[in-house]
Amino acid sequence: MKIYRATIIKSVCHRVNRTILSNLKKSPYFQTFCSMSVVITIVMMLVIGNSFPNMALSRSLSQTPSSGGGIPGSSSRASAPNINGIHNQSSSATPVYSSQAASSILGGNISGRVGSSSKIVMINFDDGYKSQLIYAKPILDKYGFKASFFIVCGKVATQPYWMNWQDIAQLNKDGMDIESHTMTHAHLNKLSTNALTYEIGGSKQCFASHGFNTTILGYPLNLGSDKPSVVNLVAQYYNLGRSGTDPLMFLNCNGYAKDLQTDCSTYLANGKLTHANRYDIRSASFYHISNKHNFSPPEMFQVFLQIVNSQIPSNSNGKINAIPIIVYHNLTTSIQDYTPISHASSTTVDLFAQEMKYLHDNGFKVLLLNQFGFDPTNNVFYIKNVPSSANGNTTKAATLIRGTSP
Numbered sequence: 121m122k123i124y125r126a127t128i129i130k131s132v133c134h135r136v137n138r139t140i141l142s143n144l145k146k147s148p149y150f151q152t153f154c155s156m157s158v159v160i161t162i163v164m165m166l167v168i169g170n171s172f173p174n175m176a177l178s179r180s181l182s183q184t185p186s187s188g189g190g191i192p193g194s195s196s197r198a199s200a201p202n203i204n205g206i207h208n209q210s211s212s213a214t215p216v217y218s219s220q221a222a223s224s225i226l227g228g229n230i231s232g233r234v235g236s237s238s239k240i241v242m243i244n245f246d247d248g249y250k251s252q253l254i255y256a257k258p259i260l261d262k263y264g265f266k267a268s269f270f271i272v273c274g275k276v277a278t279q280p281y282w283m284n285w286q287d288i289a290q291l292n293k294d295g296m297d298i299e300s301h302t303m304t305h306a307h308l309n310k311l312s313t314n315a316l317t318y319e320i321g322g323s324k325q326c327f328a329s330h331g332f333n334t335t336i337l338g339y340p341l342n343l344g345s346d347k348p349s350v351v352n353l354v355a356q357y358y359n360l361g362r363s364g365t366d367p368l369m370f371l372n373c374n375g376y377a378k379d380l381q382t383d384c385s386t387y388l389a390n391g392k393l394t395h396a397n398r399y400d401i402r403s404a405s406f407y408h409i410s411n412k413h414n415f416s417p418p419e420m421f422q423v424f425l426q427i428v429n430s431q432i433p434s435n436s437n438g439k440i441n442a443i444p445i446i447v448y449h450n451l452t453t454s455i456q457d458y459t460p461i462s463h464a465s466s467t468t469v470d471l472f473a474q475e476m477k478y479l480h481d482n483g484f485k486v487l488l489l490n491q492f493g494f495d496p497t498n499n500v501f502y503i504k505n506v507p508s509s510a511n512g513n514t515t516k517a518a519t520l521i522r523g524t525s526p
Protein backbone atom coordinates (compact mmCIF):
# COMPACT_ATOMS: atom_id res chain seq x y z
CA MET A 121 0.00 0.00 0.00
CA LYS A 122 2.83 2.40 0.81
CA ILE A 123 4.41 1.72 -2.55
CA TYR A 124 1.10 2.28 -4.28
CA ARG A 125 0.55 5.64 -2.58
CA ALA A 126 4.12 6.79 -3.23
CA THR A 127 3.80 5.91 -6.90
CA ILE A 128 0.60 7.92 -7.27
CA ILE A 129 2.08 10.93 -5.51
CA LYS A 130 5.25 10.78 -7.52
CA SER A 131 3.34 10.41 -10.76
CA VAL A 132 1.03 13.35 -10.02
CA CYS A 133 3.83 15.69 -9.10
CA HIS A 134 5.97 14.55 -12.00
CA ARG A 135 3.26 15.20 -14.54
CA VAL A 136 2.45 18.54 -13.00
CA ASN A 137 6.08 19.56 -13.17
CA ARG A 138 6.46 18.57 -16.78
CA THR A 139 3.36 20.07 -18.35
CA ILE A 140 0.79 22.67 -17.46
CA LEU A 141 2.39 23.97 -14.36
CA SER A 142 5.93 23.88 -15.61
CA ASN A 143 6.07 27.62 -15.53
CA LEU A 144 5.03 27.65 -11.96
CA LYS A 145 7.83 25.35 -11.06
CA LYS A 146 9.89 28.11 -9.69
CA SER A 147 7.00 29.93 -8.16
CA PRO A 148 7.11 30.31 -4.37
CA TYR A 149 3.51 29.03 -4.34
CA PHE A 150 4.36 25.80 -6.16
CA GLN A 151 5.82 23.99 -3.19
CA THR A 152 2.75 24.85 -1.13
CA PHE A 153 0.44 23.64 -3.91
CA CYS A 154 2.26 20.37 -4.35
CA SER A 155 2.47 19.77 -0.63
CA MET A 156 -1.27 20.30 -0.33
CA SER A 157 -1.83 17.90 -3.24
CA VAL A 158 0.24 15.30 -1.49
CA VAL A 159 -1.68 15.76 1.74
CA ILE A 160 -5.04 15.56 -0.05
CA THR A 161 -3.90 12.48 -1.97
CA ILE A 162 -2.80 10.75 1.22
CA VAL A 163 -6.10 11.54 2.92
CA MET A 164 -8.05 10.22 -0.04
CA MET A 165 -5.97 7.08 -0.18
CA LEU A 166 -6.52 6.48 3.49
CA VAL A 167 -10.28 6.78 3.04
CA ILE A 168 -10.47 4.78 -0.17
CA GLY A 169 -7.93 2.22 0.90
CA ASN A 170 -9.45 1.59 4.26
CA SER A 171 -10.91 -1.70 3.14
CA PHE A 172 -7.77 -2.93 1.41
CA PRO A 173 -5.88 -4.01 4.51
CA ASN A 174 -9.00 -5.81 5.71
CA MET A 175 -9.25 -7.62 2.43
CA ALA A 176 -5.62 -8.56 2.63
CA LEU A 177 -6.05 -9.78 6.19
CA SER A 178 -9.11 -11.78 5.24
CA ARG A 179 -7.22 -13.34 2.41
CA SER A 180 -4.27 -14.27 4.52
CA LEU A 181 -6.51 -15.82 7.13
CA SER A 182 -8.36 -17.82 4.53
CA GLN A 183 -5.19 -18.96 2.81
CA THR A 184 -4.85 -21.91 5.06
CA PRO A 185 -3.84 -25.44 4.29
CA SER A 186 -6.41 -27.94 3.22
CA SER A 187 -7.30 -30.72 5.57
CA GLY A 188 -5.14 -33.05 3.53
CA GLY A 189 -1.87 -31.47 4.51
CA GLY A 190 -2.78 -28.85 7.02
CA ILE A 191 -3.32 -28.55 10.66
CA PRO A 192 -6.76 -28.79 12.08
CA GLY A 193 -7.61 -25.60 13.73
CA SER A 194 -9.98 -22.89 14.46
CA SER A 195 -12.32 -20.32 13.18
CA SER A 196 -11.91 -16.71 14.17
CA ARG A 197 -14.33 -17.43 16.93
CA ALA A 198 -11.93 -17.39 19.83
CA SER A 199 -9.57 -19.50 17.77
CA ALA A 200 -11.71 -22.51 18.42
CA PRO A 201 -9.85 -25.71 17.78
CA ASN A 202 -11.65 -28.09 15.55
CA ILE A 203 -9.82 -31.35 15.31
CA ASN A 204 -12.49 -32.82 13.15
CA GLY A 205 -13.45 -36.22 14.30
CA ILE A 206 -15.73 -38.05 16.60
CA HIS A 207 -16.52 -35.19 18.89
CA ASN A 208 -17.24 -32.51 16.38
CA GLN A 209 -18.52 -34.20 13.32
CA SER A 210 -21.64 -32.10 13.59
CA SER A 211 -19.73 -28.88 13.10
CA SER A 212 -19.33 -28.47 9.40
CA ALA A 213 -17.22 -25.90 7.58
CA THR A 214 -14.66 -24.80 10.07
CA PRO A 215 -11.61 -23.05 8.66
CA VAL A 216 -8.21 -24.42 9.44
CA TYR A 217 -5.08 -22.51 10.28
CA SER A 218 -1.40 -23.07 9.91
CA SER A 219 1.18 -23.45 12.61
CA GLN A 220 2.57 -20.15 11.42
CA ALA A 221 -0.77 -18.53 12.16
CA ALA A 222 -0.81 -20.17 15.56
CA SER A 223 2.62 -18.76 16.24
CA SER A 224 1.60 -15.27 15.21
CA ILE A 225 -1.47 -15.39 17.40
CA LEU A 226 0.84 -15.96 20.31
CA GLY A 227 3.33 -13.36 19.27
CA GLY A 228 5.87 -16.08 18.59
CA ASN A 229 6.17 -16.81 22.26
CA ILE A 230 4.80 -20.29 22.40
CA SER A 231 7.63 -22.25 23.85
CA GLY A 232 8.44 -20.73 27.17
CA ARG A 233 7.13 -19.28 30.38
CA VAL A 234 5.41 -15.97 30.08
CA GLY A 235 6.06 -13.68 32.99
CA SER A 236 4.20 -14.60 36.10
CA SER A 237 1.11 -15.76 34.25
CA SER A 238 -0.99 -18.45 35.79
CA LYS A 239 -0.95 -21.30 33.33
CA ILE A 240 -3.56 -23.95 33.92
CA VAL A 241 -4.78 -26.86 31.88
CA MET A 242 -7.39 -29.54 32.41
CA ILE A 243 -6.80 -32.93 30.81
CA ASN A 244 -9.76 -35.13 29.99
CA PHE A 245 -10.01 -38.62 28.53
CA ASP A 246 -13.21 -39.76 26.88
CA ASP A 247 -14.93 -43.06 26.27
CA GLY A 248 -12.98 -45.38 28.60
CA TYR A 249 -10.30 -46.78 26.30
CA LYS A 250 -7.95 -49.25 27.96
CA SER A 251 -5.11 -47.51 26.16
CA GLN A 252 -5.64 -44.52 28.44
CA LEU A 253 -4.75 -46.65 31.43
CA ILE A 254 -1.93 -48.53 29.69
CA TYR A 255 -0.22 -45.64 27.92
CA ALA A 256 -1.39 -42.30 29.28
CA LYS A 257 -1.57 -43.06 32.97
CA PRO A 258 2.17 -43.83 33.42
CA ILE A 259 3.04 -40.57 31.67
CA LEU A 260 0.61 -38.64 33.85
CA ASP A 261 2.12 -40.31 36.91
CA LYS A 262 5.62 -39.35 35.83
CA TYR A 263 4.71 -35.69 36.19
CA GLY A 264 2.17 -36.04 38.97
CA PHE A 265 -0.64 -34.92 36.70
CA LYS A 266 -4.25 -35.88 37.40
CA ALA A 267 -6.95 -36.11 34.75
CA SER A 268 -10.71 -36.50 34.39
CA PHE A 269 -11.99 -39.66 32.71
CA PHE A 270 -15.41 -39.57 31.03
CA ILE A 271 -16.50 -43.17 30.70
CA VAL A 272 -19.41 -44.80 28.88
CA CYS A 273 -20.93 -46.84 31.67
CA GLY A 274 -22.69 -49.38 29.47
CA LYS A 275 -19.49 -50.23 27.62
CA VAL A 276 -17.23 -50.89 30.57
CA ALA A 277 -15.47 -54.25 30.15
CA THR A 278 -17.60 -55.21 27.14
CA GLN A 279 -14.57 -55.33 24.83
CA PRO A 280 -10.85 -55.80 25.48
CA TYR A 281 -10.17 -52.23 24.42
CA TRP A 282 -12.52 -50.78 27.03
CA MET A 283 -11.43 -50.49 30.65
CA ASN A 284 -13.04 -52.72 33.25
CA TRP A 285 -14.24 -51.71 36.70
CA GLN A 286 -10.96 -52.67 38.34
CA ASP A 287 -9.13 -50.37 35.94
CA ILE A 288 -11.49 -47.52 36.72
CA ALA A 289 -11.22 -48.11 40.45
CA GLN A 290 -7.44 -47.98 40.15
CA LEU A 291 -7.60 -44.66 38.32
CA ASN A 292 -9.89 -43.25 40.97
CA LYS A 293 -7.67 -44.55 43.79
CA ASP A 294 -4.74 -42.73 42.19
CA GLY A 295 -6.54 -39.43 42.26
CA MET A 296 -8.19 -39.42 38.86
CA ASP A 297 -11.66 -37.99 38.39
CA ILE A 298 -14.30 -40.44 37.11
CA GLU A 299 -17.23 -38.85 35.28
CA SER A 300 -20.14 -39.93 33.10
CA HIS A 301 -20.16 -40.13 29.32
CA THR A 302 -23.70 -41.64 29.24
CA MET A 303 -24.75 -45.27 28.97
CA THR A 304 -24.15 -46.02 25.29
CA HIS A 305 -22.46 -42.94 23.78
CA ALA A 306 -25.73 -42.03 22.10
CA HIS A 307 -26.47 -38.85 20.16
CA LEU A 308 -28.37 -37.00 22.86
CA ASN A 309 -29.92 -34.52 20.44
CA LYS A 310 -32.02 -37.24 18.80
CA LEU A 311 -33.52 -39.16 21.69
CA SER A 312 -36.96 -39.49 23.24
CA THR A 313 -37.42 -38.41 26.84
CA ASN A 314 -37.27 -42.00 28.03
CA ALA A 315 -34.09 -42.69 26.12
CA LEU A 316 -32.55 -39.46 27.38
CA THR A 317 -33.40 -40.40 30.93
CA TYR A 318 -31.70 -43.75 30.41
CA GLU A 319 -28.54 -42.17 28.99
CA ILE A 320 -28.28 -39.28 31.43
CA GLY A 321 -29.95 -40.44 34.64
CA GLY A 322 -29.24 -44.11 34.00
CA SER A 323 -25.51 -43.56 33.70
CA LYS A 324 -25.50 -41.60 36.94
CA GLN A 325 -27.11 -44.59 38.60
CA CYS A 326 -24.85 -47.04 36.76
CA PHE A 327 -21.72 -45.39 38.10
CA ALA A 328 -23.24 -45.05 41.56
CA SER A 329 -23.90 -48.79 41.62
CA HIS A 330 -20.17 -49.30 41.11
CA GLY A 331 -19.24 -46.83 43.81
CA PHE A 332 -18.58 -43.70 41.75
CA ASN A 333 -20.39 -40.44 42.39
CA THR A 334 -20.27 -38.75 39.01
CA THR A 335 -21.12 -35.05 39.06
CA ILE A 336 -20.32 -34.06 35.47
CA LEU A 337 -21.79 -35.37 32.23
CA GLY A 338 -19.71 -35.30 29.05
CA TYR A 339 -21.96 -35.04 25.99
CA PRO A 340 -21.04 -37.76 23.46
CA LEU A 341 -19.89 -36.16 20.21
CA ASN A 342 -20.59 -32.78 21.80
CA LEU A 343 -24.23 -33.20 20.88
CA GLY A 344 -27.22 -32.08 22.90
CA SER A 345 -25.94 -29.19 24.98
CA ASP A 346 -27.82 -26.79 22.72
CA LYS A 347 -31.19 -28.42 23.41
CA PRO A 348 -33.19 -27.35 26.46
CA SER A 349 -34.81 -30.78 26.82
CA VAL A 350 -31.35 -32.35 27.13
CA VAL A 351 -29.81 -29.67 29.31
CA ASN A 352 -32.75 -29.60 31.72
CA LEU A 353 -32.38 -33.33 32.24
CA VAL A 354 -28.62 -33.05 32.72
CA ALA A 355 -29.32 -30.40 35.35
CA GLN A 356 -31.51 -32.85 37.25
CA TYR A 357 -28.69 -35.34 37.72
CA TYR A 358 -25.39 -33.49 37.42
CA ASN A 359 -23.69 -30.41 38.78
CA LEU A 360 -21.97 -29.63 35.49
CA GLY A 361 -21.87 -30.68 31.83
CA ARG A 362 -18.96 -30.66 29.40
CA SER A 363 -19.26 -30.17 25.68
CA GLY A 364 -17.20 -28.32 23.04
CA THR A 365 -15.65 -27.03 20.93
CA ASP A 366 -13.56 -24.07 22.04
CA PRO A 367 -9.93 -23.82 23.10
CA LEU A 368 -10.75 -22.06 26.33
CA MET A 369 -13.35 -22.20 29.07
CA PHE A 370 -13.84 -18.72 30.48
CA LEU A 371 -14.82 -18.68 34.14
CA ASN A 372 -17.14 -15.74 33.47
CA CYS A 373 -18.29 -17.21 30.13
CA ASN A 374 -17.63 -13.82 28.57
CA GLY A 375 -14.77 -14.54 26.20
CA TYR A 376 -16.61 -15.90 23.18
CA ALA A 377 -16.52 -13.45 20.31
CA LYS A 378 -19.77 -14.43 18.64
CA ASP A 379 -21.68 -15.27 21.77
CA LEU A 380 -21.85 -12.23 23.93
CA GLN A 381 -22.51 -13.30 27.45
CA THR A 382 -22.06 -11.26 30.57
CA ASP A 383 -22.04 -14.28 32.85
CA CYS A 384 -22.58 -18.04 32.81
CA SER A 385 -26.35 -18.06 33.13
CA THR A 386 -27.78 -21.14 31.45
CA TYR A 387 -30.43 -19.20 29.56
CA LEU A 388 -30.55 -15.78 27.97
CA ALA A 389 -33.41 -13.41 28.73
CA ASN A 390 -35.09 -14.51 25.51
CA GLY A 391 -35.21 -18.10 26.71
CA LYS A 392 -32.42 -19.41 24.50
CA LEU A 393 -29.54 -21.44 25.86
CA THR A 394 -26.26 -19.63 26.23
CA HIS A 395 -23.09 -20.74 24.47
CA ALA A 396 -21.24 -21.52 27.67
CA ASN A 397 -22.81 -22.31 31.01
CA ARG A 398 -22.54 -24.81 33.85
CA TYR A 399 -24.06 -27.49 31.62
CA ASP A 400 -21.99 -26.52 28.61
CA ILE A 401 -18.38 -26.23 29.71
CA ARG A 402 -16.32 -25.69 26.58
CA SER A 403 -13.46 -28.01 25.69
CA ALA A 404 -11.25 -29.00 22.77
CA SER A 405 -11.27 -32.55 21.47
CA PHE A 406 -7.72 -33.23 20.53
CA TYR A 407 -6.21 -35.96 18.45
CA HIS A 408 -4.41 -36.40 15.21
CA ILE A 409 -5.62 -39.73 13.99
CA SER A 410 -9.30 -40.21 13.36
CA ASN A 411 -11.56 -41.86 10.92
CA LYS A 412 -11.49 -38.66 8.88
CA HIS A 413 -8.02 -37.24 9.21
CA ASN A 414 -4.44 -38.17 9.71
CA PHE A 415 -2.27 -35.30 10.90
CA SER A 416 1.37 -35.67 11.68
CA PRO A 417 2.51 -35.47 15.31
CA PRO A 418 4.62 -32.32 14.67
CA GLU A 419 1.58 -30.58 13.24
CA MET A 420 -0.54 -31.63 16.16
CA PHE A 421 2.09 -30.53 18.64
CA GLN A 422 1.89 -27.03 17.17
CA VAL A 423 -1.88 -27.08 17.61
CA PHE A 424 -1.37 -28.24 21.17
CA LEU A 425 1.00 -25.33 21.86
CA GLN A 426 -1.49 -22.90 20.42
CA ILE A 427 -4.34 -24.23 22.50
CA VAL A 428 -2.60 -24.48 25.85
CA ASN A 429 -1.01 -21.05 25.47
CA SER A 430 -4.15 -19.31 24.25
CA GLN A 431 -4.97 -18.63 27.88
CA ILE A 432 -2.01 -16.31 28.39
CA PRO A 433 -3.74 -13.02 27.51
CA SER A 434 -6.66 -13.90 29.78
CA ASN A 435 -4.55 -14.96 32.74
CA SER A 436 -1.78 -12.41 32.47
CA ASN A 437 -2.76 -10.69 35.69
CA GLY A 438 -1.95 -13.76 37.74
CA LYS A 439 -5.63 -14.63 38.09
CA ILE A 440 -7.25 -17.65 36.48
CA ASN A 441 -9.89 -16.36 34.09
CA ALA A 442 -9.69 -18.93 31.31
CA ILE A 443 -8.63 -22.57 31.17
CA PRO A 444 -7.92 -24.80 28.17
CA ILE A 445 -9.63 -28.15 28.56
CA ILE A 446 -8.08 -30.78 26.34
CA VAL A 447 -9.90 -34.00 25.57
CA TYR A 448 -8.04 -37.12 24.49
CA HIS A 449 -9.52 -40.36 23.27
CA ASN A 450 -7.69 -43.49 22.22
CA LEU A 451 -3.89 -43.74 22.38
CA THR A 452 -1.75 -45.81 20.07
CA THR A 453 1.94 -46.65 20.01
CA SER A 454 2.26 -45.98 16.31
CA ILE A 455 0.50 -43.71 13.92
CA GLN A 456 0.54 -46.67 11.54
CA ASP A 457 -1.42 -48.80 13.98
CA TYR A 458 -4.66 -47.03 13.52
CA THR A 459 -7.60 -49.21 12.70
CA PRO A 460 -11.13 -47.97 13.10
CA ILE A 461 -12.58 -49.24 16.34
CA SER A 462 -16.03 -47.80 16.22
CA HIS A 463 -15.31 -44.09 15.79
CA ALA A 464 -11.85 -44.46 17.23
CA SER A 465 -9.76 -41.34 17.34
CA SER A 466 -6.23 -41.59 18.47
CA THR A 467 -3.15 -39.81 19.68
CA THR A 468 0.25 -41.41 19.51
CA VAL A 469 1.88 -42.18 22.82
CA ASP A 470 5.02 -40.31 21.80
CA LEU A 471 3.06 -37.18 21.05
CA PHE A 472 1.15 -37.44 24.31
CA ALA A 473 4.45 -37.83 26.17
CA GLN A 474 5.86 -34.79 24.38
CA GLU A 475 2.81 -32.74 25.30
CA MET A 476 2.87 -33.71 28.96
CA LYS A 477 6.59 -32.97 29.12
CA TYR A 478 5.91 -29.55 27.64
CA LEU A 479 3.30 -28.82 30.30
CA HIS A 480 5.68 -29.93 33.01
CA ASP A 481 8.73 -28.10 31.69
CA ASN A 482 6.81 -24.90 31.19
CA GLY A 483 5.20 -24.69 34.57
CA PHE A 484 1.61 -25.56 33.76
CA LYS A 485 -0.62 -26.56 36.64
CA VAL A 486 -2.96 -29.42 35.79
CA LEU A 487 -6.39 -29.42 37.40
CA LEU A 488 -9.29 -31.85 37.39
CA LEU A 489 -12.54 -30.86 35.80
CA ASN A 490 -14.35 -31.45 39.07
CA GLN A 491 -12.27 -28.68 40.58
CA PHE A 492 -14.67 -26.35 38.84
CA GLY A 493 -17.11 -24.89 41.28
CA PHE A 494 -20.12 -22.88 40.22
CA ASP A 495 -21.55 -19.88 42.02
CA PRO A 496 -25.28 -19.86 41.15
CA THR A 497 -25.80 -16.45 42.71
CA ASN A 498 -23.39 -14.66 40.44
CA ASN A 499 -23.44 -17.28 37.66
CA VAL A 500 -19.70 -17.68 37.44
CA PHE A 501 -17.29 -20.57 37.77
CA TYR A 502 -14.48 -20.62 40.26
CA ILE A 503 -11.65 -23.03 40.94
CA LYS A 504 -11.72 -25.08 44.09
CA ASN A 505 -8.61 -25.62 46.12
CA VAL A 506 -6.45 -22.91 44.63
CA PRO A 507 -5.31 -19.79 46.49
CA SER A 508 -7.97 -17.10 46.31
CA SER A 509 -5.32 -14.74 44.99
CA ALA A 510 -5.19 -16.82 41.83
CA ASN A 511 -8.92 -17.19 41.38
CA GLY A 512 -10.31 -15.06 38.62
CA ASN A 513 -13.63 -14.71 40.38
CA THR A 514 -12.27 -14.02 43.82
CA THR A 515 -14.36 -10.93 44.42
CA LYS A 516 -17.60 -12.68 43.69
CA ALA A 517 -16.81 -16.15 44.89
CA ALA A 518 -14.62 -15.41 47.89
CA THR A 519 -17.40 -16.08 50.34
CA LEU A 520 -18.14 -19.51 48.93
CA ILE A 521 -16.82 -22.52 50.75
CA ARG A 522 -14.52 -24.22 48.32
CA GLY A 523 -13.71 -27.87 48.12
CA THR A 524 -16.96 -29.19 49.51
CA SER A 525 -19.53 -28.74 46.79
CA PRO A 526 -20.18 -31.73 44.50
Ligand SMILES: [Zn+2]
Nearest residue numbers: 246247340341
Ligand atom coordinates in the same frame (compact mmCIF):
# COMPACT_ATOMS: atom_id res chain seq x y z
ZN1 LIG B 1 -16.98 -39.85 23.40
